[in-house]
Amino acid sequence: MCADCTTKMGQLYENRAAPIAKPLMADLAAHLSPRAQADLGRWAIKTTLLFAIADNVKNGRRHFEPLRRTLLRMVSEDVPPDGGSVRIGRFPAGRDAPEGETAQLVKLLPGGAPRGIQVFAVATLAHLAFEVVIGDPRHIRGFVAGTKNCDRLIRVWPPNAKGVDYPPIEAFSRADVLALRNAYYAAIPHLVFVRKAAGRDFLI
Numbered sequence: 001m002c003a004d005c006t007t008k009m010g011q012l013y014e015n016r017a018a019p020i021a022k023p024l025m026a027d028l029a030a031h032l033s034p035r036a037q038a039d040l041g042r043w044a045i046k047t048t049l050l051f052a053i054a055d056n057v058k059n060g061r062r063h064f065e066p067l068r069r070t071l072l073r074m075v076s077e078d079v080p081p082d083g084g085s086v087r088i089g090r091f092p093a094g095r096d097a098p099e100g101e102t103a104q105l106v107k108l109l110p111g112g113a114p115r116g117i118q119v120f121a122v123a124t125l126a127h128l129a130f131e132v133v134i135g136d137p138r139h140i141r142g143f144v145a146g147t148k149n150c151d152r153l154i155r156v157w158p159p160n161a162k163g164v165d166y167p168p169i170e171a172f173s174r175a176d177v178l179a180l181r182n183a184y185y186a187a188i189p190h191l192v193f194v195r196k197a198a199g200r201d202f203l204i
Contacts, residue, residue, distance in 0.1 A: 041157020
């Protein structure tokens with residue numbers, strides 16, 4: 001990415017999202033207005049696309065050009081892809097993680113993973129977990145409509161019409177991370193990349 005694009009992304013996404021995301025990462029409760037939800041959602045989608053582009057440069061560039069065009073359009077218009085979904089939850093990091101935790105895939109994906117996925121991420125950043133799905137709008141819109149706020153995940157993109165209280169009733173567990181990851185693996189026809197970083201998992 002050129003210097004101008006990098007600067008604009010910082011102004012559009014990092015600067016907006018940081019004051020909202022940092023308290024959530026520190027395990028603090030918050031009331032998220034529709035504007036705050038939108039800022040978090042845009043940031044999560046931008047970050048997912050950036051990681052996907054970087055890995056495509058490193059590993060063959062198979063999906064580089066469509067990903068690059070999607071991100072550049074997002075930066076120029078300040079609007080994420082039409083087929084985008086972001087949900088967030090509280091991740092009980094470190095010693096806070098409960099023993100014997102179980103996944104709630106039926107609640108997290110009541111209709112199953114959508115078709116038409118192009119890129120997805122299941123990530124944890126300190127105590128903040130987020131799920132990003134980007135794909136064919138015809139399928140992602142149905143996925144958004146069928147995955148309302150649940151006990152473990154709150155939708156932030158597209159934002160809710162009203163403010164929502166964070167965190168959800170229940171923590172988003174390591175088992176949930178793995179269950180979502182496997183569900184998306186099974187649904188996606190190709191995998192853009194898998195990244196594992198110290199202290200967190202990032203799957204795209």
